[in-house]
Amino acid sequence: MKALVLNAPNDFGVKEVPDPQPGPLEVLCRVERIGICGTDVHMVQGHYDHWPAYYPFIPGHEWSGQVIELGSGADEFGWAVGDRVAGSSHAGCMHCPKCIEGRYNLCLNYGHSQVHSHYGHTVQGAYADYVVHSIRSVFKLPDAMSYDLGAVTDPASIGLHCAHRGGVETGQTVAVVGAGPVGILAADAAKALGASSVIVAGRGARLAVVDHFGFEAFDTSSPDGLDRFRELAPHGADVVLDAAGTPETIALSLSMLGRGGRCAAVGIPIEDVSISLAPLVLDELELVGSRAVAGEMQATLDFIADGRIRAGEIITHRYPLDDFGKALEVTDRRIDGAMKVLIDNSLD
Ligand SMILES: [Zn+2]
Ligand SMILES: [Zn+2]
CATH class of the missing domain: 3.90.180.10 (Medium-chain alcohol dehydrogenases, catalytic domain)
Structure with a gap:
């Protein structure tokens, strides 16, 4: 072959x-x-x-x-x-x-x-x-x-697993950092799990993709990008899904969490990341990893078939x-x- x-x-x-x-x-x-x-x-x-x-x-x-x-x-x-x-x-x-x-x-x-x-x-x-x-x-x-x-079911299942690891629940505000394929698919997955508001952080040409999918967007390369996020989510996000996995985005993701919020990181970092632990302790934040998929393939096929992903x-x-x-x-x-x-x- x-x-x-x-x-x-x-x-x-x-x-x-x-x-x-x-x-x-x-x-x-x-x-x-x-x-x-x-x-x-x-x-x-x-x-x-x-x-x-x-x-x-x-x-x-x-x-x-x-x-x-x-x-x-x-x-x-x-x-x-x-x-x-x-x-x-x-x-x-x-x-x-x-x-x-x-x-x-x-x-x-x-x-x-x-x-x-x-x-x-x-x-x-x-x-x-x-x-x-x-x-x-x-x-x-x-x-x-x-x-x-x-x-595209495998990458979509990774988005769904990440939303599960983030613990997305009905009515929550979810932010996704990274507007590549997994980020967009994770955003749809969060919506499918009942998030009431989904905000996607990206930059460059991918902001147009976020717009195409109908999510609120903010530009991570803009100096007032975070201000825009604070307008959309005054108390921060309940859940942040980091689909980029760089030192900058992990720090950004944690800073976007509201008190008691949870960040699930799915992008695999190729370098180590230093994070600020005081807010993690004082605001009872959670940071969890999300690796591939653990049982979500069938649900993903169903969500793709009915158009939710x-x-x-x-x-x-x-x-x-x-x-x-x-x-x-x-x-x-x-x-x-x-x-x-x-x-x-x-x-x-
Ligand atoms: Zn893959
Ligand atoms: Zn085993």
Whole structure:
């Protein structure tokens, strides 16, 4: 099959590799669409010590496709050739204490490839003609749902998980910092969970995206941006979802919280952050992490299907796999207003 192979940081190419084979309780899928994630950009550029787990490596974890072969036992769980699916990146061991409590994104056997897979990070991902996934990490698409929407289900589920980690409740004021794909999807997720007011902080061309989605916006690059926020939320936000993950945005996010507020950080920082602890103590603020997804894929599919999470509207560009380098550059440099860039295997 054809696949994108990463040989070393910033050294990649599309080439022929052997087809993967499904093992027990796995399915072999033909990949239709793969979304480029911010994590992929950092991974290609060599910003993570631990991802990819080895070279040469095939990344890619936001994908949709069709089951073309079943590994042994998959049929016992209702899987069939022809099923259309959305992939999710974590397949926990389902035996450790964290998996048992439903937090398989925190699996204690992370990275032990006999029992755990983090697709596109520790084991082969989806920038390819075919991918093998555990039946624990594929989800059936509703009949009417397109492969495009299937491929943006994973990032949307990350937005929903972040809103859950923030503890969003009915009637709350929620602010989202970062107006990229995950930020916008997290904003829709917060609304779907009942937030009465959702304010999104961004800058540059992405402010127009916030406007398009109908959220209140404020400009983080403007000196009076925070004043604008204080007008919209005089007592601060009940919940802030940080979808940017830089030292500046974590500090900003904490400063936007009202007393007793909670910040959930989903952007993975590539440098350490210093935070001001006095307000955290005196205002009883909470800062929590939000890693990937822990059980939200099905609810996300439902929210996308009924339009509450407008995942299709973040797709701005598509390229064939052969043009991965161009697609990566468009994503990284946000060329032409790029939000979610898809690799579309139906294109030549
Ligand atoms: Zn992703
Ligand atoms: Zn586990």
